[in-house]
Amino acid sequence: MKLPKTIPGRCEQGTFLAGIPRAGALRAGTLRAGALRAAVLLAAIVLAAFPAHSQAGDAPDGPAILLASTTSTENSGLFAHILPRFREDSGILVRVIALGTGQAIRLGMRGDADVLLVHHRPSEDRFMAEGHGAERRDVMYNDFVIAGPRHDPAGIRGMKDAAVALLKVARAGAEFVSRGDDSGTHKAELRLWEEGGLDPVKSSGKWYRETGSGMGATLNTAAAMGAYLLADRGTWLSFKNRKDLDLLVEGDPRMFNPYGVLVVNPARHPHVKSVEARVFMEWITGPRGREAISSFRLEGRQVFYPAAK
Amino acid sequence: MNELAQAFKMALALILTGDSDLLEIVWLTMQVSISAVAVASLAALPLGGALALFSFPGRRTLIILLNSLMGLPPVVVGLLVYLLLSRQGPLGEWGLLFTPTAMVIAQCILVFPIVAALTRQVVEDLWGEYGEQLRSLGASRLRSVATLLLEGRFALSTVVLAGFGRAIAEVGAVLIVGGNIAHLTRVMTTAIALETSRGELSLALGLGILLIGLSVSVNGAAYLLREYSGWRHG
Known part of the structure; x- marks a missing residue:
């Protein structure tokens, strides 16, 4: 963004306001360059510095997927414990949106998330039956x-x-x-x-x-x-x-509170990152993921248990 | 009382440690809100000015509408932008949902009526004062708008700051269109909401104190800038 050369009224004012009695107050021709120019400059700096990854696409250093999940998993700190391990293993960054299960499922139906981790089996089954999901697996329970x-x-x-x-x-x-x-x-x-x-x-x-x-x-x-x-x-x-x-x-x-992982159906929503979402599903239901879930502790207690194989 | 003292201690600790996660959140908060206010003001200042000087059928209705929209509920704006940007929505292909850009759009919509409506009032008052002079000089209405915007810039800077205050303080819209995603769309207000839901009330309030401090520094900077430019040009 360049500084505007002609701010509206700037060039003309010197002439057409010159003879006004209260010119002291009205002498806008000088523009008191400071304030306005500084404001424009500030806006330009901020806009220019906007994060390059401001698109919900990939992270600057690898692919990223959007996981819609429940407040229970996010608030407990489980994701902070397991997701860095997943990234280490796969190079995929998982971005989490924590909502209620109902909301998370609706997000999946609209194609606004790549993968879901939720806990209401009847809703999950309906999601699959209506063709919104590509695959569903049991993950864990508490x-x-x-x-x-x-x-x-x-x-x-x-x-x-x-x-x-x-x-x-x-x-x-x-x-x-x-x-x-x-x-x-x-x-x-x-x-x-x-x-x-x-x-x-x-x-x-x-x-x-x-x-x-x-x-x-x-x-x-x-x-x-x-x-x-x-x-x-x-x-x-x-x-x-x-x-x-x-x-x-x-x-x-x-x-009993079982959690399931659901990959959003790419046939329904072609833009979803189903390949990476599937990698996540395989990982979290596989040995590395199960080990990560089991090792999460709150007040010295295990909180989530991997689903039976 | 104990919790309040705890919150101030927490705020101080947050500042002193300069936690990198917190800095990231502060930086994003500033970027989103300043961008939103810049974009909204760019359109709202001239529009508000024009609304003050031009007369056309429906002008009064438009003024009432604009004045009312100053009270737009953020949650409703959030929902609206969400439905627009959702993959199923009309602008879904842009893939902007849950990005900082989406947050800027939502805040823009919130800030625009505030800046436009207040600008209209400021310029209309100035027009009452200088209108005759401008007319006698043969200035066109368009040129008069530009002149009065410039002339009213001190009052208008307060108008823009009011818009900024709205943007940086709201949580409803950015939570819906941003999703409060860590390291991507988490800003001060959504972080406060998150810590509250974790029961970390002191931390939440500590963040709130920081947010107020942030607002004070922006307003302080604007005030000093104004003083400085006033001093330089007498």
């Missing part, structure tokens, strides 16, 4: 937990049946905070309510509070309110603002 205020007004601490525990929370009229955002965790929570035979959404706005937000925001809300909630163990363990919340219910097999 589990959901029910957390709530330490003094536990509903008295569910240590229960083994999650559905009954939720019913007890409802009967006690204790506040429960739901994701309410169509995420994998939200869907898992709704299924537990369904098994207990109670529709909490009818009480939405009363004791049942839907935040419509990610896991972290919902945990912040529950911590501030002293409410119960369902959370994935990874986010729960990595969350730093638990305040008065305690882990109360765990270990119900229905709180």
